[in-house]
Amino acid sequence: MLFGRETKNPIKMADKGVVEWKYTTCGYCSTGCSIEVGINAEGKGVAARGVGDASVNQGKLCIKGIFEYELFNSTNRGKTPLMRERVIDPYRETHWDEALDYSAAQIKRIQEKYGRDSVAIVSTGQILTEEFYTLGKLARGVIGSNNYDGNTTLCMASAVSGYKRSFGSDGPPGCYDDFSHTECLMAFGSNLPEQHPIIFWRLRQALEKRKFPIIVVDPRVTMFAQMADIHLPITPGTDVVLLNSLAHVIIKEGLHDAAYIEAHTTGFEAFAQLVEQYDPVSASRVCGIDEDTIRNVARIYAKAGAAMSIWTMGINQSTHGSDGVVGINSLNLITGNIGKPGGTSLSITGQCNAMGTREWSSCSGLPGYRALEKEKDREDIAAYWGIDPEFFPKKRGLAQTDIFPAIETGQIKGLWLVATNPMTSMPNSPRIKKTLEKLELLIVQDAYADVETTKYGHVYLPAALWGEKEGVFTNTERRVNLVRKVVTPHGNSKADLWIFNEMAKRFEQGRKIRFPETPAEVFDEMRELSKGRMLDYSGLSHDKIESQRGIQWPCRDGDETGAPRLYTDGVFQYPDGKAKLIPLPFIDNNERPDEDYPFWLNSGRVVEHFHTRTRTGKIGNVNKFSPTPYMEMNPDAAKRLGIEHMTYARLVSRRGDAIVLVQLTQRVPPNMVFIPFHFHECVNRLSLGLLDPYSRQPAFKQCAVRIEAAADQHAAAAANVAARTF
Ligand SMILES: Nc1nc2c(c(=O)[nH]1)N[C@H]1C(S)=C(S)[C@@H](COP(=O)(O)OP(=O)(O)OC[C@H]3O[C@@H](n4cnc5c(=O)[nH]c(N)nc54)[C@H](O)[C@@H]3O)O[C@H]1N2
Numbered sequence: 001m002l003f004g005r006e007t008k009n010p011i012k013m014a015d016k017g018v019v020e021w022k023y024t025t026c027g028y029c030s031t032g033c034s035i036e037v038g039i040n041a042e043g044k045g046v047a048a049r050g051v052g053d054a055s056v057n058q059g060k061l062c063i064k065g066i067f068e069y070e071l072f073n074s075t076n077r078g079k080t081p082l083m084r085e086r087v088i089d090p091y092r093e094t095h096w097d098e099a100l101d102y103s104a105a106q107i108k109r110i111q112e113k114y115g116r117d118s119v120a121i122v123s124t125g126q127i128l129t130e131e132f133y134t135l136g137k138l139a140r141g142v143i144g145s146n147n148y149d150g151n152t153t154l155c156m157a158s159a160v161s162g163y164k165r166s167f168g169s170d171g172p173p174g175c176y177d178d179f180s181h182t183e184c185l186m187a188f189g190s191n192l193p194e195q196h197p198i199i200f201w202r203l204r205q206a207l208e209k210r211k212f213p214i215i216v217v218d219p220r221v222t223m224f225a226q227m228a229d230i231h232l233p234i235t236p237g238t239d240v241v242l243l244n245s246l247a248h249v250i251i252k253e254g255l256h257d258a259a260y261i262e263a264h265t266t267g268f269e270a271f272a273q274l275v276e277q278y279d280p281v282s283a284s285r286v287c288g289i290d291e292d293t294i295r296n297v298a299r300i301y302a303k304a305g306a307a308m309s310i311w312t313m314g315i316n317q318s319t320h321g322s323d324g325v326v327g328i329n330s331l332n333l334i335t336g337n338i339g340k341p342g343g344t345s346l347s348i349t350g351q352c353n354a355m356g357t358r359e360w361s362s363c364s365g366l367p368g369y370r371a372l373e374k375e376k377d378r379e380d381i382a383a384y385w386g387i388d389p390e391f392f393p394k395k396r397g398l399a400q401t402d403i404f405p406a407i408e409t410g411q412i413k414g415l416w417l418v419a420t421n422p423m424t425s426m427p428n429s430p431r432i433k434k435t436l437e438k439l440e441l442l443i444v445q446d447a448y449a450d451v452e453t454t455k456y457g458h459v460y461l462p463a464a465l466w467g468e469k470e471g472v473f474t475n476t477e478r479r480v481n482l483v484r485k486v487v488t489p490h491g492n493s494k495a496d497l498w499i500f501n502e503m504a505k506r507f508e509q510g511r512k513i514r515f516p517e518t519p520a521e522v523f524d525e526m527r528e529l530s531k532g533r534m535l536d537y538s539g540l541s542h543d544k545i546e547s548q549r550g551i552q553w554p555c556r557d558g559d560e561t562g563a564p565r566l567y568t569d570g571v572f573q574y575p576d577g578k579a580k581l582i583p584l585p586f587i588d589n590n591e592r593p594d595e596d597y598p599f600w601l602n603s604g605r606v607v608e609h610f611h612t613r614t615r616t617g618k619i620g621n622v623n624k625f626s627p628t629p630y631m632e633m634n635p636d637a638a639k640r641l642g643i644e645h646m647t648y649a650r651l652v653s654r655r656g657d658a659i660v661l662v663q664l665t666q667r668v669p670p671n672m673v674f675i676p677f678h679f680h681e682c683v684n685r686l687s688l689g690l691l692d693p694y695s696r697q698p699a700f701k702q703c704a705v706r707i708e709a710a711a712d713q714h715a716a717a718a719a720n721v722a723a724r725t726f
């Protein structure tokens, strides 16, 4: 008799006819997983698998990566450029020359009439680094508008600003390997298991070998909070108060690292004086975490041989986003936890190339972490590009969140959107819609023709997606990963690099500057421009990156590989080499729940969807997990309002309203609801988005709403369907 497996039908993998596996890097989140796409005999991508010897993911992929190859031929991919002179007319198909000639001519017309800065460019964190560098050259060196920014203002701006204020430069100092060395991990406003599943898997792997405490600070009982040893369900927007209080306890109890503070920081006295006011009793009344827990956490963190902090949008997307980051950096500085294995302050980035744009796009300055405000930086880049340094503005122009109000007031008349969908992703979308209607020119450059912004556009430029072109992405741990072209671009869509180069040719100054055609040649310019700097690419090449499955910068000319950590010598990027301890007084300026709008509205993401669903909404195997706009609501709160599980409810804020399906869950407290922001005409109709004073990042996660049971469930269902878009 046969037992066990031999009596069962063996599991058979579907034969997809793969004839070749091609190496590339995932194009969704900033984890940076190496992925192999299975190509069939017709050259189509038909399967995917993780790359076993890749340091980041070691063969794993999350659900988005597994089905990512389906994007290449998904519904409504842009096939050909579209144009119309007036928004009330339908689009007509056109060829590239006409679309680009028209776009360039309109940009010139508007600039001549209203000035150079009257045309704004808003880009992304989702194109290749070579494309970012080239767009920067075009925007700063040719078109010359200072109103050039990216969607990273919605995402990483607070982390950038906080790193600069604390350390004198941007650049996350740690790496995933720190999980294997740390003795305590504290996570602020990050839902790692859903948003960075493979980084989370790395953490779980480290925990299996050696237990260390996990502390999660999040107002929701997220998946991460559920596995934490200590969960701090903080009152929204008050992390700075908690951080000040942790520092208070650490200093009061003499648990700080006086030698490190003395040798590597400035400002300790003023810092200590400020945190003196944040005793745990007073702090607990503001941040909602009891005094004993604050003391306990402070002791655990400070006494650990090595302790690390990670954070994501729960910190960055706040009116105190930049301060929150500075507070986290200071916690690590006063405990001597920067630049050592397991001791770090690591911002978990968002989009696949949110780091690449910070490094090379020139959005907030000039390439390679250079600043417009520094004369030498302006001169160096002008000399390298062969233009007059006076062409550059002497300080940064408007951030994305200030560009839209400037369209409203008529300062800006033309807008070029590259790989971003502000109609769904910006706060207060009713206002954004009106704003876009005022434009004389809107160019939408996107991989999908149905991205909501095309409704307001004059020109649509169809772009190739990640695996249809070649170049690099930088991930959360500064690892530069190679994206190889695994299939040809869909239809007549083109790589963004090609589009920028073609646009440059249509400007007189663009014909004077060198715009290399191949990504490898562009990469060479980046290598030269970064040589000898902290952000050093000079030891990298495309082939070397592929052979090592990603290399961390800095990687200097002659280096075998990259450096896992920054600031290992305790020398920071301020002129005196010291990091700054900055006092952070807390001002409570959020819209808070009150009698009329009694609930906190919190928003974020779920594992199966990416952002505005232009991509994951088209993939059945991911879309089916949450095809409908919904909210998490506490059962007790729902009962009081007579709202039942799986019925529709209406939310109302001071900006607008939205219909969602109700999911009752204890994950949210009774005074809060949580809505994934992936759906059009949903959470951002309600959000306020007050801005952080340093980073200009919106507080997406803190505003107030009221909730009503929808009287007519049929009408509500119809409204809910409308918000799904596809
Ligand atoms: N599946 C998936 N993965 C993604 C993305 C995606 O769209 N889908 N997007 C990528 C991008 S661009 C980004 S930026 C990241 C975002 O990654 P995360 O920041 O991890 O994701 P979010 O869900 O936006 O927010 C995280 C948590 O912040 C909490 N929070 C809200 N208010 C506060 C507060 O005041 N304090 C604290 N401490 N926490 C608070 C929320 O409850 C939420 O659980 O994910 C990346 N990965």
Ligand SMILES: Nc1nc2c(c(=O)[nH]1)N[C@H]1C(S)=C(S)[C@@H](COP(=O)(O)OP(=O)(O)OC[C@H]3O[C@@H](n4cnc5c(=O)[nH]c(N)nc54)[C@H](O)[C@@H]3O)O[C@H]1N2
Residues within 6 Å of the ligand: 124, 126, 127, 128, 151, 154, 155, 156, 313, 317, 350, 351, 418, 419, 420, 421, 422, 424, 425, 426, 427, 445, 446, 447, 448, 451, 463, 464, 465, 466, 496, 603, 604, 605, 610, 611, 612, 613, 614, 615, 677, 683, 684, 687, 700, 701
């Ligand atoms: N309420 C609320 N709102 C939020 C957030 C939140 O937590 N809550 N999070 C914010 C954050 S962190 C972020 S990052 C933003 C994201 O906001 P967006 O950037 O506006 O959202 P995406 O859907 O990622 O838009 C990217 C677009 O680029 C296109 N695309 C993809 N690859 C390419 C390419 O290679 N070339 C070109 N040309 N196009 C391409 C996609 O089709 C898509 O339309 O949303 C923000 N909005």
Ligand code: SF4
Residues within 6 Å of the ligand: 026, 027, 028, 029, 030, 031, 032, 033, 057, 060, 061, 062, 063, 064, 065, 066, 196, 197, 198, 199
């Ligand atoms: S974790 Fe991020 S990079 Fe890795 S497969 Fe998933 S979406 Fe792609």
Ligand SMILES: [Mo]
Residues within 6 Å of the ligand: 154, 155, 156, 350, 351
């Ligand atoms: Mo983001």
